[in-house]
Amino acid sequence: MTESAESSAGSSAGSSVPPRSSAAPAARVPGLHAVVPAGGAGTRLWPLSRAGSPKFLHDLTGAGRSLLQQTVDRLAPLADGVVVVTGERHAAAVLDQLPDLRGSVLAEPSPRDSMAAIGLAAAVLAEREDDPVIGSFAADQVVEAGPAFGEAVRQAVVAARAGYVVTVGIRASGPSTAFGYVRTGEPLGLADAPDACRASGFTEKPDAATAAAYLATGEYRWNAGMFVVRASVLLDHLARLLPVLHDGLREIARAWDTDARDDVLARVWPGLQRIAIDHAIAEPVAAEGGVAVVPGDFGWDDVGDFASLGDLVPxxxxxxxxxxxxxxxxxxxxxxxxxxxxxxxxxxxxxxxxxxxxxxxxxxxxxxxxxxxxxxxxxxxxxxxxxxxxx
Amino acid sequence: MTESAESSAGSSAGSSVPPRSSAAPAARVPGLHAVVPAGGAGTRLWPLSRAGSPKFLHDLTGAGRSLLQQTVDRLAPLADGVVVVTGERHAAAVLDQLPDLRGSVLAEPSPRDSMAAIGLAAAVLAEREDDPVIGSFAADQVVEAGPAFGEAVRQAVVAARAGYVVTVGIRASGPSTAFGYVRTGEPLGLADAPDACRASGFTEKPDAATAAAYLATGEYRWNAGMFVVRASVLLDHLARLLPVLHDGLREIARAWDTDARDDVLARVWPGLQRIAIDHAIAEPVAAEGGVAVVPGDFGWDDVGDFASLGDLVPxxxxxxxxxxxxxxxxxxxxxxxxxxxxxxxxxxxxxxxxxxxxxxxxxxxxxxxxxxxxxxxxxxxxxxxxxxxxx
Known part of the structure; x- marks a missing residue:
């Protein structure tokens, strides 16, 4: 089997999402603030998606709403608020698609990867709210918006309140080589989050044999990059693991809702470290036992390439x-x-x-x-x- | 082997033409009038070629000249004159490409197939010239313009003067299923055309096995639709075989260089029979022993499809x-x-x-x-x- 064939088979395996699933009524999760990082050019979807017109701004399923809009549509009923973090270049397009979010779009002067994006939102929300729980959900994924999604988020918030960095582990529909995996450990024993377990580790995208071996154990799920965590917990981990990045984000956050925002951003932002939240927080904290995983038994796809897109378009x-x-x-x-x-x-x-x-x-x-x-x-x-x- | 694979292999086999062969000096063949039927949409080359912008107007080899221009470039040095027969719709485009041919483009009011096109040219030239020999060469083929082409035409004119309808049989470079074949009979014994033989018959495009069997005999060549014949011989055959078509074409030809042309064309042309010269003349006259074949041992391709085009473009x-x-x-x-x-x-x-x-x-x-x-x-x-x- 060639590498490309593997990849294709892998990414196809993720495509169990009913593209036009009707939005089910979702129960609000008090205290949850949704954060939507809207970045990434979706390079594998070129020439449809590109830097100037990235994946999240496109309707990739024929649903009549962009992936970004669908993401916000899914989260708004659950959360107390939704914040979108995106590049300055795309802020206007984001507001065009989501006019109700005026004041809730955080525009980054330049790309600094997911830790800075999510960390900025956490720090700004920590200034604005009283010990908020943030839930970060990428703007460029397709997720089945139904009760299973709501329940996963609810349990994740419970585990987050207990002090964990919580990720949602997606039930794998096949041995995909296109996604990373999270390994599930022992149950946490939380009364209100009976399915929450410790995460015993993360893996990069595996080869096909490894992916099959993962699934055979029953312990592995796809890592969709969904993180739910108290802002204070996230920022404390960051202060410990990447103190300079932490201090920079905190300084920007303090200035965010003031006249000083532009000056501070211009001075501090360019020097922020570029690192993914997976490497910055999830992996090291998992090694310490501080990451939880709740099962996500709902359709999910990251629309990573045209094979995946083909499966999503009816x-x-x-x-x-x-x-x-x-x-x-x-x-x-x-x-x-x-x-x-x-x-x-x-x-x-x-x-x-x-x-x-x-x-x-x-x-x-x-x-x-x-x-x-x-x-x-x-x-x-x-x-x-x-x-x-x-x- | 699938039908399409056969076809592709077949048409590829025809592609032995050096696309940018340098024009060799060709000896004039006195009394020859070249006729270039410029018709056909080149349907298999859609969307490059289409009814409004047909194949012969395109440069399909990257040579910098359209197939029509290359055809005229090849014939002009050999012949006393070149006449192009095309549809009214394309007459302006033909003259744009060949400004020197003003007065030598015969515009048909509507398509009436190759017998009417070539017959019209023969009848008009018979009015203008003293017993001309016409040589008909399609505008949408790629032909290696070298000494072998000139020699084939020269011998064809000798055989035409002896009273034959002469076709050029192209040396097959493989068992193509994309072309018809002409079968070579006994030599005619003409002193100045030692390679001219009687044509013992024509075939339609064969299947692959039949094509291979043809080549194994050594008697079959590709029928490129090149016909060389005295205008009077052609018109006499036509008068005998299709008298109404003959009379119509003669009437139009008599009016062609007069003020009555448009009136006569409008009255007579629409009623002309639609028939290919192969069926009208070549096949029945071959059955009577009146068709000769001279060998054409030069590169030739009818650029019938994109496989063929791919072989022609370096x-x-x-x-x-x-x-x-x-x-x-x-x-x-x-x-x-x-x-x-x-x-x-x-x-x-x-x-x-x-x-x-x-x-x-x-x-x-x-x-x-x-x-x-x-x-x-x-x-x-x-x-x-x-x-x-x-x-």
Whole structure:
């Protein structure tokens, strides 16, 4: 099996999400403040997604709402508030999509990875609220918004109040090689969160054999990067593990709701360390026994590539997965095509199974589902060819 | 072997033409008048070629000249004159490409197939010249313009003067299923045309086994639809075999260089029979022993589909066959792609071997070389979808 085929099989395995699941009534979780990091270019979805028009701003499931909007739609009924952290470049587009969030969009002057993004939100909320619990949920994932999601968040908040950094472990629908895994340890014994367990560790994306071995143990779940934690707990860990980053974020947070915000941001932000929250907090704290995992038994996908997107976009009567105007697509002797007709032109596919055709006004990608994970290489080549205008 | 694979192998077999062969000095053949039927939409080359912008108007080899221009370039040094027969719709475009041919472009009010087109030219030239020999060469083929072509034409004219309808039989480079064949009989024994033989018959496009059997005999050559014949001989055959069509064409020809042309055309042309010259003349006259074949041992291709086009467009350093701006094409893990970047956009191909990507401003085709012959089905489907604007 080739690496690409593995990757494809892996990412396909994640796609058990009903794309248009009806929003079920969710019970509010008092004290929870949702944080939505909206970053990342979605490189593997080029040329649909790109730095200037990233994945989270797109409707990638045909639901009529962008991934960002769907994320906020899902969280708003649960939380006391929703804060979006995004780049300055995208703040206007975020507010266009979410006009109700004016005042709740934190704009980063430059990308500083997920620890700075989530840490900034935690520090700002810690200034604004009384010991808030924050729940961080990426803006570019597809999640089945139903009772199971609400229950996972509820138990996660209980465990967070008990002092844990809590992650949601997604029930794996197959041995995906596209996701990292979290390993579940012994139950925490929390009365109101009976399913919460200690997290005994995190893994990077495994190879196929390792992924299969993980699943055989019954102990591993997909790490969706969802973190629920008291802001004070997160900031205390940060102060201990990355004190300079902590102090910088705290200084910015104190100035955030004042006239000094821009000055402090301009002075402090550029020097902040770039690090993912996984490496900054989750892994070292898990090693200390301070991370909990609650099971997430709901459909989830990170729409990491076009194979995944193809599984999320419902097939039409001809078995085609068209994100956009199906009348603009004509297929003949071509099974399971994934087509994004994004330029207004007619797209005709003949004699290719599992083709991926992404037709944008300035760039066209032709590939197959099996090569979906390698689209990043195309973007690298586009950049190497001096066409930064296209990425 | 699938039908499409056969077809592809077949049409590839024809592609032994050096696309940029330097024009060799050709000896004039006195009394020869070249006739160039410029018709046919080149349906299998959609969306590059289409009814409004047909194959013969395109540079399909990257030579910098359209197929029509290359055809005239090749014939002008040999013949006393060149006449192009085309549809009214394309007459202006033909003259744009060939400004020297003003007065030598015969515009048909509507398509009436090759017998009417060539018959019209023969009848008009018979009015203008003293017993001319006409040589008909399609405007949409790629032919190696060298001494072998000139010699074939020279011998064909000798045989034509002896009263034969003469066809040029192309040396088959493989058992193509994309072309018809002509079978060579006994030598005619003409002193100045030692290679001219009687044609013992024509065949339609064979299946692969039949094609292989043909080649094994050593008697079969590809029928390129090149006909050389005295205008009077052609018209006499026509008068005998299709007298009404003959009379109509004669009436039009008598009026052609007069003020009555438009009136006569409007009255007579619409009623002319639609028939190919192969069925009207070549086959029945061959059965009577009146057709000769001279060998054409030069590179030839009818550029019938994108597989054939891919073979004609030279590979670049990366092994890609790009008709157009190679800088607009980016390939990764994709062997032997055939790409027509015709919209100004970047075309990226990842992980597909033998892909065919034809990117025009209003339509995109994605297929493979093996499916090149089936592009006609796409055009049918485009039409069925009500998108006549695109075909």
């Amino acid at each position: 097939a039409d009567a001809e078995g085609r997965h068209v994100l956009g105007d199906a009348d603009a697509v004509l297929t003949l002797d071509a099974a399971r095509p994934v087509v994004v007709p994004g330029s207004g032109r007619l797209v005709a596919v003949l004699g290719l199974d599992d083709a991926v055709v992404v037709d944008m006004p300035d760039a066209l990608l032709v590939t197959t589902r099996a090569h979906a994970q390698q689209v990043k290489g195309v973007v690298d080549a586009v950049r190497a060819a001096g066409r930064d205008d296209l990425v | 590979a670049d350093a990366e092994g890609r066959h790009v008709l157009g701006d190679a800088d607009a094409v980016l390939t990764l893990d994709a062997a032997r792609p055939v790409v027509v970047p015709g919209s100004g956009r970047l075309v990226a191909v990842l992980g597909l071997d033998d892909a065919v990507v034809v990117d025009m401003p209003d339509a995109l085709l994605v297929t493979t070389r093996a499916h090149a012959q089936q592009v006609k089905g796409v055009v049918d489907a485009v039409r069925a979808a009500g998108r006549d604007d695109l075909v």
